[in-house]
Amino acid sequence: MKVIGISGSPRKSGNTELLLKHALAAAKEEGVDTTLLRLSGLDLRPCNACLICRTEERCPIEDDFTPVYLKMKQADGIILGSPVYFGSATALVKTLIERAGYLSMHNGHPFKGKVGGPIVVARRAGQNFTLAQLNFWFHILGMVVPGSTYWNMGFGRDKGEVTGDEEGMRTAWNFGKNVAMLLKKLNS
Numbered sequence: 001m002k003v004i005g006i007s008g009s010p011r012k013s014g015n016t017e018l019l020l021k022h023a024l025a026a027a028k029e030e031g032v033d034t035t036l037l038r039l040s041g042l043d044l045r046p047c048n049a050c051l052i053c054r055t056e057e058r059c060p061i062e063d064d065f066t067p068v069y070l071k072m073k074q075a076d077g078i079i080l081g082s083p084v085y086f087g088s089a090t091a092l093v094k095t096l097i098e099r100a101g102y103l104s105m106h107n108g109h110p111f112k113g114k115v116g117g118p119i120v121v122a123r124r125a126g127q128n129f130t131l132a133q134l135n136f137w138f139h140i141l142g143m144v145v146p147g148s149t150y151w152n153m154g155f156g157r158d159k160g161e162v163t164g165d166e167e168g169m170r171t172a173w174n175f176g177k178n179v180a181m182l183l184k185k186l187n188s
């Protein structure tokens with residue numbers, strides 16, 4: 001079983017990545033394979049509403065989206081991390097969820113039954129909204145989102161600062177554990 005952690009921060013090795021890596025390490029401890037995928041540096045353009053994906057399982061925009069989509073399809077679990085930007089998910093994350101969401105929901109619902117959920121981080125505010133925003137995406141696509149010991153959020157501004165948020169790190173860890181445990185139960 002494979003769990004993919006997707007970091008939607010434009011900043012490499014930042015707080016989103018640290019929380020995701022922590023969740024993935026917990027999942028790995030439960031015996032599942034884990035991979036981290038960074039959206040940073042990828043050419044990802046917004047959905048242009050051409051609607052071709054309503055009749056064919058492809059997105060005609062020629063950028064880096066398709067390999068990411070295929071990795072998401074192949075995974076049994078998806079953990080999607082985003083920093084909060086102006087109270088919301090980053091543009092990179094929005095682009096990914098719009099395109100992967102529409103493409104999948106019109107082509108056999110391949111994400112249905114996958115396990116996963118969001119993890120968000122901010123300096124000060126916007127975590128609740130962003131967490132809810134991303135949970136809506138997981139739910140509309142039929143994915144199963146386990147809980148943790150708090151909502152999946154961390155506090156931190158500069159790179160590495162989130163490691164000082166002990167409860168945020170612990171919540172990410174427990175979420176990773178629950179993703180893996182649920183996956184194992186669903187597949188036993």
Ligand SMILES: Cc1cc2nc3c(=O)[nH]c(=O)nc-3n(C[C@H](O)[C@H](O)[C@H](O)COP(=O)(O)O)c2cc1C
Binds near residue numbers: 010086124125
């Ligand atoms: C363009 C931009 C907008 C941001 N908006 C918010 C915000 O609305 N609320 C907040 O608390 N922090 C905000 N931040 C701070 C980031 O959420 C914070 O630095 C976070 O740790 C970045 O995660 P990263 O290290 O994974 O990139 C913003 C940062 C940037 C660059």
